[in-house]
Amino acid sequence: MPTSFQTDDSAIAISLFRDLATGQWFVARMDLSFGNVMHQMRFKSASPLEQTFCAPFVEMLVKYLPRRPDPTVLADSGVTFSLSRVVLSGLRVIATRVMDGYQTVVVRFARALGALTTLLEPQYRPDQNIDMPTQLGDAAGGSALSGNPAEDLHQGGAASGPLDDRPVEATLPLRPPGTARRH
Known part of the structure; x- marks a missing residue:
């Protein structure tokens, strides 16, 4: 071939x-x-x-x-x-x-x-035959999805679980290290 x-x-x-x-x-x-x-x-x-x-x-x-x-x-x-x-x-x-x-x-x-x-x-087609269940069941602790992925992420619906209970202590720099702000 x-x-x-x-x-x-x-x-x-x-x-x-x-x-x-x-x-x-x-x-x-x-x-x-x-x-x-x-x-x-x-x-x-x-x-x-x-x-x-x-x-x-x-x-x-x-x-x-x-x-x-x-x-x-x-x-x-x-x-x-x-x-x-x-x-x-x-x-x-x-x-x-x-x-x-x-x-x-x-x-x-x-x-x-x-x-x-x-x-x-x-x-x-990459956008076909994708099953988006309304319930994640055991995979996410039984939480339901609203049908709006952005809302689910914001409210913790689909992503809630043991990993989300830990505090997040990461911060992102506003500018690359070693660069000073000019006035």
Whole structure:
């Protein structure tokens, strides 16, 4: 399975590979860039394209993936894809030569706006499938959560327990040591 991947200033870069024996496309990695921050999503084992991304995105994407195993580059700044919460534009597809029966393809979008993880199927979204119980039970001495994490921390709801009963004697300096205040 190919693992190499090159990043650039693209808003989204998706590394795919095709198993030429089956014709199946797999997702190996996805990078989301926002200014100076990059979020990287790597799969422990490659995930089939259709099981990784939402159906409308897959339908659009397969139209631009290479049909032949030749190295190719496709760039189309006029391509735009939009869902209710995301807009992508400026498509570039770079397909490499076949190695060991696999062809690697990198799909890049130059611009992206909105909730980019909505392109993923729910099981791959970092904000999905997180159970936030209303009761922590034995883990926090049976205290209930209000549903507002900031309020729970302030009131000691979720964090109350033996560690919170000890006095806190730490102080934070207002300026770095060795610097004097100027008048």
